Amino acid sequence: MTAAKDRVRLWLRLLKVVRGIEQELRENLRREHNTTLPRFDVMSALSRHPEGLKMSQLSGVLRVSNGNVTGIADRLSEEGLVERSPVPGDRRAIMLRLTPAGQKEFARQARAHEDWIDTLLAGVSPADARAMAVRLQAFAAAAEFKEKETADAQ
Incomplete structure (x- = not known):
């Protein structure tokens, strides 16, 4: 088997695992936390x-468009979980932050999320988890460098 085929097989397996975990998390969040x-x-x-965070900063952190974040922020704000405040010196910008109720609710969800991940990955030893995380971080850093390098060349 060629190196390219090995890497494609790796990619497909990573994708399958990530999609499976993500689907389980989506279902758990919907069912247990609405x-x-x-x-x-x-x-x-x-x-x-x-x-x-300003809305544009939040979009950047999440790597999604402002439009994707706006609707979610609107609903979280209506529910009292997020507060909006104007940014001094920038009339168009809005700063978002969790309210005390939002902090409490997120802490509750985050504990459940951690437990779900721990259960889903229970077959991975802590040492293997650390080693895989280091390797994936190095891979991500190299990929980001290549992405930036390509963007700079254009």
């Missing part, structure tokens, strides 16, 4: 930035 994975992702990003 929420969606994109909503969880928005709250997760905001939890890592307690000072708040």
Whole structure:
């Protein structure tokens, strides 16, 4: 088998595993928390930035368009989980941050999320998990460099 075929096989297996885990997480979030994975992702990003994020920053962190984030932010705001505030000096920008209720709800969801992941990956030893994470991070860093290099050349 050629190196290219080995890498394609690896890619397909990674994709199958990731899609399976993601589907399980989506279903668990829907069933147990009446929420969606994109909503969880928005709250997760905001939890890592307690000072708040501008909508454009949040879109960048999540690697999605502003339009994708706007609807989710609107609903989270209506539910009292996210607060919006104007950005001084920029009338068009809105800062988003979790409210205390949003922090509490996200903490509850994050605990469940961690438990689900732990259960789904129970067959992977902690040492193997760390080693795989290091390898994947190195791969991601190299891929990002190549992506930036390609964009700079254009």
